[in-house]
Amino acid sequence: MASEQMKPVALLLLVLNLIMYIIVLGIGSWAMNRAIDHGFIIGPGYDLPAHFSPIFFPMGNAATGFFVTFSLIAGVVGVASAIVGLNHIRSWHSDSMPSAVSTAAIAWALTLLAMGFASKEIELSIRNARLRTMEAFMIILSATQLLYIAAIHGASSSRRT
Numbered sequence: 001m002a003s004e005q006m007k008p009v010a011l012l013l014l015v016l017n018l019i020m021y022i023i024v025l026g027i028g029s030w031a032m033n034r035a036i037d038h039g040f041i042i043g044p045g046y047d048l049p050a051h052f053s054p055i056f057f058p059m060g061n062a063a064t065g066f067f068v069t070f071s072l073i074a075g076v077v078g079v080a081s082a083i084v085g086l087n088h089i090r091s092w093h094s095d096s097m098p099s100a101v102s103t104a105a106i107a108w109a110l111t112l113l114a115m116g117f118a119s120k121e122i123e124l125s126i127r128n129a130r131l132r133t134m135e136a137f138m139i140i141l142s143a144t145q146l147l148y149i150a151a152i153h154g155a156s157s158s159r160r161t
Helices: 002-038 064-091 097-124 129-160
Strands: none
Touching (some): 064 097, 064 129, 097 129
């Protein structure tokens, strides 16, 4: 009985996470595109700048490149986790739970990694509004993804009793 009560909670968290991961992918894609378009121009006849970094971003600070890169990775894995999670919620059976929990845990771990770089970026200050929005989403996602995993585990432990 408690298992069926957790299903709407898990579904709500899953849909919320999916929407937030898609927003993170949108902002991260914009930042990556801007970095590629406005980064260093390297080609024949051009010398590398003295402090060249392959993860240079023309906006933000020194942590921005790492933050955007890992946020994009976390976003892609988060969307894949949501797809697997939707399949689990549709069937709501113990056979589909291990794949849903494992992909959610991997997405959560990558989200925590990106959140760590977001914390460093916040500490270093200089960044624009889009990056601040993406930082906020990664911090919120680190909590909601954990709650989603807990909701699935809560449902599974109540099924065993």
